[in-house]
Amino acid sequence: MLFNSFEFLIFFPVVTVLFFLLPHSLRWLLLLLASCIFYCYYIPVYLLLLIFIIIVDYFAALKMEKLRHRKIWLALSITANIGILLFFKYASFFIANINAVSGEHFSGWNIILPIGLSFHTFQALSYTIEVYRGNVKAEKHIGIYALYVLFYPQLVAGPIERPQNILPQLWERKKFSAENMVDGLRLMLWGFFKKLVIADRAAIYVDIVYKNPFEYHWLNVMIAIFLFSIQLYCDFSGYSDIARGAAKVMGYDLMINFNRPFSANNLREFWSRWHISLSTWFRDYVYIPMGGNRVTKPKRVLALLTIFLLSGLWHGAGWNFILWGLLHALFIVILLYLPSVEIRFKALSILFTNFIVAYTFVFFRNSSVNHAKEIILHSFDFSAGIPFVFEMQSHHGQPGIGNISMLMLLSFIIFLFYYEYKTTPDLQNSYRRTIWDVCWFVFVLLSIIFMGVFTKQSFIYFQF
Numbered sequence: 001m002l003f004n005s006f007e008f009l010i011f012f013p014v015v016t017v018l019f020f021l022l023p024h025s026l027r028w029l030l031l032l033l034a035s036c037i038f039y040c041y042y043i044p045v046y047l048l049l050l051i052f053i054i055i056v057d058y059f060a061a062l063k064m065e066k067l068r069h070r071k072i073w074l075a076l077s078i079t080a081n082i083g084i085l086l087f088f089k090y091a092s093f094f095i096a097n098i099n100a101v102s103g104e105h106f107s108g109w110n111i112i113l114p115i116g117l118s119f120h121t122f123q124a125l126s127y128t129i130e131v132y133r134g135n136v137k138a139e140k141h142i143g144i145y146a147l148y149v150l151f152y153p154q155l156v157a158g159p160i161e162r163p164q165n166i167l168p169q170l171w172e173r174k175k176f177s178a179e180n181m182v183d184g185l186r187l188m189l190w191g192f193f194k195k196l197v198i199a200d201r202a203a204i205y206v207d208i209v210y211k212n213p214f215e216y217h218w219l220n221v222m223i224a225i226f227l228f229s230i231q232l233y234c235d236f237s238g239y240s241d242i243a244r245g246a247a248k249v250m251g252y253d254l255m256i257n258f259n260r261p262f263s264a265n266n267l268r269e270f271w272s273r274w275h276i277s278l279s280t281w282f283r284d285y286v287y288i289p290m291g292g293n294r295v296t297k298p299k300r301v302l303a304l305l306t307i308f309l310l311s312g313l314w315h316g317a318g319w320n321f322i323l324w325g326l327l328h329a330l331f332i333v334i335l336l337y338l339p340s341v342e343i344r345f346k347a348l349s350i351l352f353t354n355f356i357v358a359y360t361f362v363f364f365r366n367s368s369v370n371h372a373k374e375i376i377l378h379s380f381d382f383s384a385g386i387p388f389v390f391e392m393q394s395h396h397g398q399p400g401i402g403n404i405s406m407l408m409l410l411s412f413i414i415f416l417f418y419y420e421y422k423t424t425p426d427l428q429n430s431y432r433r434t435i436w437d438v439c440w441f442v443f444v445l446l447s448i449i450f451m452g453v454f455t456k457q458s459f460i461y462f463q464f
Helices: 006-021 024-040 044-064 070-102 115-131 142-150 162-171 178-211 216-250 267-271 276-287 297-315 319-337 346-365 368-376 403-420 435-451
Strands: none
Touching: 006 024, 006 216, 006 346, 024 044, 024 403, 044 070, 044 115, 044 142, 070 115, 070 142, 115 142, 115 162, 115 178, 115 276, 115 297, 178 216, 178 403, 178 435, 216 346, 216 368, 267 319, 297 319, 319 346, 319 368, 346 368, 403 435
16 A cells, blocks of 8 residues: 555544554554554455564574574574565576576566565564574563564555564553654655655656657756656655654654654765665674674675665666675775775765765666666766757657746755754654644645645655
8 A cells, every 4th residue: 555545544534543542452453453454455365475474583582582493593594585585586686697698598587576575585584683692582472573574654665673672572561642643744745745846846857868868968868867866765755754753653663764854965875874674784894794894894794785786686686786786896895995985075076975875876767777877977978969958858658847846846955955964753842733844834835735746756765
């Protein structure tokens, strides 16, 4: 079920009201059933995959807690989770590359990737790894553990939660709180603003230019490149805000997944602010076990290359994602060996970091590496005689974007960055219970109503 759908506008209040009407002993069951319904809006049969993973990990964790054959049970959990991920997400990619190298024609599988499979896998693995390490107790209540994996607000696109944060909250008695409701609805409204007003409107411009980049001036292409990084941020962080807000209304606190990433001074700082639940997952379960910052620089380089290679593969089965990840690793390794290249002036440092982020995202968006390279090169083709146009005309029945809409979009982006710069990621230090707070609610709500794109555009990270 999409957050930006009519169905969710009914689903969310109904589930929330029932949650507070039911006794504490039945709330876990309500949320579990609601989460299953939420997921079944996509491909219902794939719910069986999640149930299989839940059963395997539940019993593996119980066995690990008995301190006998712990590594075998951990290996079973990892094999089950990674095996399903490899089959559904990477089998066709591997077969296609084997065919290309060998000249053979092995047939692949035409399988639809289960929604959010990478998120489910990493959240499930964090549970069994933490139980193995002795950091959390194995959950005895299989329904509560199933809810940990299936909790609907973050079921499809995260954040990737840790058991230390969520499992204790699922046992807590939640009371209705007007403050939680206001804070949660504020986060949800902000997430819808990011998604509907900025991300989906920027997508119109980006899609038109990326489809036929050589028909446009180099400046149009450069604008599209930077707009896509903003589109991706607003699309993904918008989902995270809606998820955190929906959970907050019921009294649950999900982790912050974005912390003003475009204000980062360098790529190291960028990755501490962008998709935090994934970057910390790789840090805790891959980078630190490989030695982290305690080892020599060559070993640190190997660890960095490993986590960014895995990060690229986590995002998608394609050479473009692998290249995207390795490019980030390359720039971070350069900073590791040549710290003096960091720009001393903060504004220039931030600008340079965003330039690198935006241009590497070209590979993120394009499945064809060659097409991505052509787009980048054309954005620097200053000799092209194609005139610059501010508005984008529609093609093949697709919507266009006019001059006024573009000016409004740029104004909304400026407002977004200014407001997020002035507040914390959870919006807690924004103006509260004042005339300014009311003005904020009215402005954001009216912006969504009159400038939002209501075509039920899927969230970009659903494909991962």
